[in-house]
Amino acid sequence: MKNRKRKFKIFIIILFLWLCGHLIYITVDGLTDKNMHADIAVILGNTVNEDGTLSKRLEKRMECGLNLYRHGRVKKILVSGGLGKEGFYEGDKMKEYLIKNKVPDSIIIVDNSGNNTLATVNNTLQLKDSLNFQSLIVVSQYFHLTRTKMLFRKQGLKT
Secondary structure (H helix, E strand, O other): OHHHHHHHHHHHHHHHHHHHHHHHHHHHHHHOOOOOOEEEEEEEOOOEOOOOOEOHHHHHHHHHHHHHHHOOOEEEEEEEOOEOOOOOEHHHHHHHHHHHOOOOHHHEEEEOOOOOHHHHHHHHHHOHHHHOOOOEEEEOOHHHHHHHHHHHHHOOOOO
C-alpha cells in the first residue's frame, strides 16, 4: 500500500512538472519577439462583435500586424478568418481596419475561409506561390503562436 501511494505521488509530480514545462515553453515562445523581418504577416481572425466592430482580442492582433507593417518588418498582410455567428466575415472586417489605418489595399490579402487555425495554415500555404513569399510572421495571442507555428512546420514551411 505504501509503495502504491509513493508511485502515485511520483506520477503526480512528474505530470505536474511536465505541465509546468509546457506552460513555460508556450509562454516564452509566444512572448518572444526576435525582431525578424518576413515577406508576409498572417493575422489570425477572432470574434467580430454583433455591431461589426472588432473584439478587443482581434483589435490587438490587428494593432500588432499594423505595427509590423509600419516598422517595415513585413511587405504584405494576410488576414484570415471565417464567417462568425454574428454574420460578418472576419477577414473583410480586418481588411477594413487596415485600410482605415492607411495600409494600401494592394498589400492586403483576405482569406475568408480560415474558419480555424489549420484552415488558415492550409489556405496560406496554397497562396505561397502566387504571393511569392518565403517567410512569414504569425500574429495571434501568445498562447496560440506555438501551435500555429508547429502547424506551419508540419505543412512544410521550413522558414
